[in-house]
Amino acid sequence: xxxxxxxxxxxxxxxxxxxxxxxxxxxxxxxxxxxxxxxxxxxxxxxxxxxxxxxxxxxxxxxxxxxxxxxxxxxxxxxxxxxxxxxxxxxxxxxxxxxxxxxxxxxxxxxxxxxxxxxxxxxxxxxxxxxxxxxxxxxxxxxxxxxxxxxxxxxxxxxxxxxxxxxxxxxxxxxxxxxxxxxxxxxxxxxxxxxxxxxxxxxxxxxxxxxxxxxxxxxxxxxxxxxxxxxxxxxxxxxxxxxxxxxxxxxxxxxxxxxxxxxxxxxxxxxxxxxxxxxxxxxxxxxxxxxxxxxxxxxxxxxxxxxxxxxxxxxxxxxxxxxxxxxxxxxxxxxxxxxxxxxxxxxxxxxxxxxxxxxxxxxxxxxxxxxxxxxxxxxxxxxxxxxxxxxxxxxxxxxxxxxxxxxxxxxxxxxxxxxxxxxxxxxxxxxxxxxxxxxxxxxxxxxxxxxxxxxxx
Numbered sequence: 001x002x003x004x005x006x007x008x009x010x011x012x013x014x015x016x017x018x019x020x021x022x023x024x025x026x027x028x029x030x031x032x033x034x035x036x037x038x039x040x041x042x043x044x045x046x047x048x049x050x051x052x053x054x055x056x057x058x059x060x061x062x063x064x065x066x067x068x069x070x071x072x073x074x075x076x077x078x079x080x081x082x083x084x085x086x087x088x089x090x091x092x093x094x095x096x097x098x099x100x101x102x103x104x105x106x107x108x109x110x111x112x113x114x115x116x117x118x119x120x121x122x123x124x125x126x127x128x129x130x131x132x133x134x135x136x137x138x139x140x141x142x143x144x145x146x147x148x149x150x151x152x153x154x155x156x157x158x159x160x161x162x163x164x165x166x167x168x169x170x171x172x173x174x175x176x177x178x179x180x181x182x183x184x185x186x187x188x189x190x191x192x193x194x195x196x197x198x199x200x201x202x203x204x205x206x207x208x209x210x211x212x213x214x215x216x217x218x219x220x221x222x223x224x225x226x227x228x229x230x231x232x233x234x235x236x237x238x239x240x241x242x243x244x245x246x247x248x249x250x251x252x253x254x255x256x257x258x259x260x261x262x263x264x265x266x267x268x269x270x271x272x273x274x275x276x277x278x279x280x281x282x283x284x285x286x287x288x289x290x291x292x293x294x295x296x297x298x299x300x301x302x303x304x305x306x307x308x309x310x311x312x313x314x315x316x317x318x319x320x321x322x323x324x325x326x327x328x329x330x331x332x333x334x335x336x337x338x339x340x341x342x343x344x345x346x347x348x349x350x351x352x353x354x355x356x357x358x359x360x361x362x363x364x365x366x367x368x369x370x371x372x373x374x375x376x377x378x379x380x381x382x383x384x385x386x387x388x389x390x391x392x393x394x395x396x397x398x399x400x401x402x403x404x405x406x407x408x409x410x411x412x413x414x415x416x417x418x419x420x421x422x423x424x425x426x427x428x429x430x431x432x433x434x435x436x437x438x439x440x441x442x443x444x445x446x447x448x449x450x451x452x453x454x455x456x457x
């Protein structure tokens with residue numbers, strides 16, 4: 001393919017020949033990056049996605065500070081806020097960087113990122129440090145990394161790549177279904193030590209992406225059966241072992257930085273048993289139920305309109321109020337209204353991603369943006385369900401709001417990928433740009449978006 005450089009407005013413009021016609025592709029300063037192929041009028045990311053993202057950042061800053069009273073020191077009361085703001089700032093830079101990279105290049109590094117995150121996950125189970133009573137993190141160069149958060153995004157990108165390759169009108173080709181199922185089985189099987197909710201999230205995201213691709217019901221039922229057998233085997237292997245002393249596990253909960261092996265099977269058994277039994281208001285508050293009890297106190301204290309940011313009563317008593325239970329503090333501060341509005345904000349993110357995906361001409365960007373959105377929204381809903389006692393107690397951060405450097409950075413990367421798709425994915429009606437997109441994307445990712453518009457060939 002001949003490539004010529006022509007000076008235009010004192011900038012170099014690369015002209016590519018497609019089907020015998022020259023098509024100008026502006027350089028990165030003109031609004032594109034890495035083989036940019038979008039017209040100048042299409043050089044900006046979706047403003048609605050930006051608005052939702054910035055709204056979550058503001059909620060995160062205000063509510064993290066409100067929920068961090070137990071971490072405030074007499075020397076500097078702003079330490080928790082500063083730490084969280086630093087990670088949000090780094091995440092913002094990640095979003096700015098990724099939204100300028102064409103999403104077609106993200107698939108080329110998907111397996112590299114997946115292998116890296118998987119290796120770190122295995123390493124954390126061997127030499128990891130203890131965080132909140134679980135061996136789930138690595139300390140590298142003074143930074144604490146939780147590989148399980150990285151694995152979830154890696155799985156989404158891999159699944160989008162596979163499904164984008166095997167999308168067919170009204171179905172997903174059988175080889176694609178098999179590959180997706182194998183990826184989910186391997187990754188979820190290695191995350192169960194970090195909590196069954198991570199495994200369920202990965203499975204749930206994959207099922208959602210199958211449904212988005214219009215998989216036939218027979219194949220979907222077969223996949224569900226395979227997942228069910230896998231889940232039953234893992235649960236049986238994990239919980240049918242001899243009983244463990246739950247109090248022995250609680251004794252290690254304060255040793256957040258010690259490199260010790262922690263068996264949380266007894267803890268998780270007890271949580272599941274108490275969830276099935278329900279909470280009795282007459283039960284005394286102890287180390288085993290205080291998270292659930294104080295979380296309910298916080299939500300009840302919030303009422304309809306809340307007590308106002310910074311006026312939380314339970315933040316000093318509720319364990320992990322700044323991370324695993326921050327939604328209860330948000331409800332206490334802003335009331336039922338604020339809790340519902342925050343949930344609606346996450347759902348709006350999914351709705352906007354669905355709108356953009358529907359207008360994509362190719363399957364891969366549609367799967368990519370919806371996969372990232374489903375991951376963020378599912379994790380948010382699971383966090384809320386745990387806090388409101390709809391699910392058993394488990395640890396899932398509220399995306400972009402809970403304290404946690406790895407989670408913030410990974411979710412920021414997911415937002416950046418969504419921005420890239422919104423910026424570069426070609427819509428129907430622009431045949432010239434569709435042809436250029438076919439040139440930029442790898443040859444095996446040219447499948448048409450069966451749930452939206454079909455590209456003109």
